Amino acid sequence: DGGITQSPKYLFRKEGQNVTLSCEQNLNHDAMYWYRQDPGQGLRLIYYSQIVNDFQKGDIAEGYSVSREKKESFPLTVTSAQKNPTAFYLCASSTPGTSGGYEQYFGPGTRLTVT
Amino acid sequence: QKEVEQNSGPLSVPEGAIASLNCTYSDRGSQSFFWYRQYSGKSPELIMFIYSNGDKEDGRFTAQLNKASQYVSLLIRDSQPSDSATYLCAVRKSAGGGNKLTFGTGTQLKVEL
Numbered sequence: 001d002g003g004i005t006q007s008p009k010y011l012f013r014k015e016g017q018n019v020t021l022s023c024e025q026n027l028n029h030d031a032m033y034w035y036r037q038d039p040g041q042g043l044r045l046i047y048y049s050q051i052v053n054d055f056q057k058g059d060i061a062e063g064y065s066v067s068r069e070k071k072e073s074f075p076l077t078v079t080s081a082q083k084n085p086t087a088f089y090l091c092a093s094s095t096p097g098t099s100g101g102y103e104q105y106f107g108p109g110t111r112l113t114v115t
Numbered sequence: 116q117k118e119v120e121q122n123s124g125p126l127s128v129p130e131g132a133i134a135s136l137n138c139t140y141s142d143r144g145s146q147s148f149f150w151y152r153q154y155s156g157k158s159p160e161l162i163m164f165i166y167s168n169g170d171k172e173d174g175r176f177t178a179q180l181n182k183a184s185q186y187v188s189l190l191i192r193d194s195q196p197s198d199s200a201t202y203l204c205a206v207r208k209s210a211g212g213g214n215k216l217t218f219g220t221g222t223q224l225k226v227e228l
Contacts (some may be wrong), residue, residue, distance in 0.1 A: 031214060042119075042203065042220040043159070058215070090158055094214060100216040101147045101166060102207060106158040109155070 003027065004107035006091050011112045013085075020078045021110045023091035032074035033092040033104060034058075034066065043090065049074055078112065085114045116141050119206050121219035129227055134191040136222050138204030141185070147207040148180055148187045149216065154200045162189070162202075194226045 004025045013019045023032065031050045035043040045058030049068040056096025068074050074093075078085045088111050092104040120139045128134045136150075147166050151159035165171045165178040165187065177190040187206075191198055201221040207214060 003164050033215075040123075040220070042218040044218075045215060048215060086193075101149075101164050103149060103160060103161055104205075104216055106151075109158045 004091060004093055004105060006011075006089075006110050008110060009108065011110055013112070013114050015114055016080045018077055018079050018115075019085075019112065021078065021089055021091075021109060021112070023074045023076065024072055025074075025093045025107075026072060026106040027090075027093055027095070027105070028071070029093035029095040029105075030071070031094045031102070032068070033094070034061065034064075034074070034076045035090045035092065037088045037090060037109075046076065078114075085112060087112060117217040117219075118142065118217045119139050119204055121202075121204050121222045123220060124223040126222055127223050127227055128194050129226045130194060130196060132194050134194045134198065134224055134226070136189040136191075136204075136224065138187045138189075138219055140187070140204075140206045140217075142206070142208045143182075143185060145182075145185075145206045145208050148178070149205040149207075150176075150178060150189045151203040151205060152198075152200045153203055153221065158189060158205055181190055191224075194224075196226050199224055199226050 007022045033048040034046040047066040049055035065077045091107040094102045094104040149164045150162045153159045171178045175192045179188045203221045204219040206217040
C-alpha cells in the first residue's frame with residue numbers, strides 16, 4: 001500500500017531536549033512538507049522540500065531543522081530553541097498529479113508533548 | 116486580512132440537508148483550491164480540489180469556485196452524521212514558491228440526527 005507514515009504517534013519529551021520526528025513516503029512524490037497544528041488553528045508550514053538535498057524554510061521555521069537525504073524520507077528535528085514545541089505535527093507530500101495541481105496528502109501525524 | 120478565511124462555526128445542519136461551507140482568499144493570482152476534511156484528533160484528508168471557475172462534483176460533494184469574487188465553497192448533499200468534522204480550505208498561490216498551500220483555520224460542521 002502506498003502512503004505516508006509518521007512515527008511515533010505520540011511523543012513525550014522533557015524541556016531542553018531535541019527530538020526527531022520521522023516521515024516516510026512510498027508514493028514516489030518529489031515534494032514533502034512539515035506543518036504544525038495547534039488547537040483551534042489551521043496548519044502552519046514549518047519546512048518544505050521540493051527535491052532531494054534541498055529544502056526551504058516555511059512560515060515558522062525557527063527552532064526546527066530538517067534534512068532530505070532520500071526522496072522517501074523527510075525527518076524533522078524539534079530543537080530546544082523552539083519555545084512552544086507542544087503541538088500536532090503533520091507531514092505531507094505532493095506531486096504534480098494528472099492535473100498538475102500538486103495536491104498534498106498527509107500522514108497520520110505525531111502528537112508531541114513537551115513538559 | 117488573513118490570506119485564507121473561513122467561518123470557524125460550528126455549522127449545524129440536520130441529517131439529509133445540504134451543508135454549505137465557504138472560504139475566501141486574498142491572493143487574486145491563486146491557482147488551485149483544495150478542501151480537506153479533518154476528524155478530531157486525526158490528520159487532514161483530501162476531499163477534492165478545483166482549478167477552474169464553476170462547479171466540480173464528486174459524489175455528494177460539489178466544489179464551487181468564483182475567481183472574480185475570490186471565493187470557493189464546498190456543498191455536501193444529503194449530509195450524514197459521519198460528515199461531522201472540521202473542513203479546511205487550502206489555496207495554492209501563484210506559480211512557483213514550492214507549490215505551498217496556505218490553509219484556513221477550518222469550519223466545524225455538525226450534522227444532527
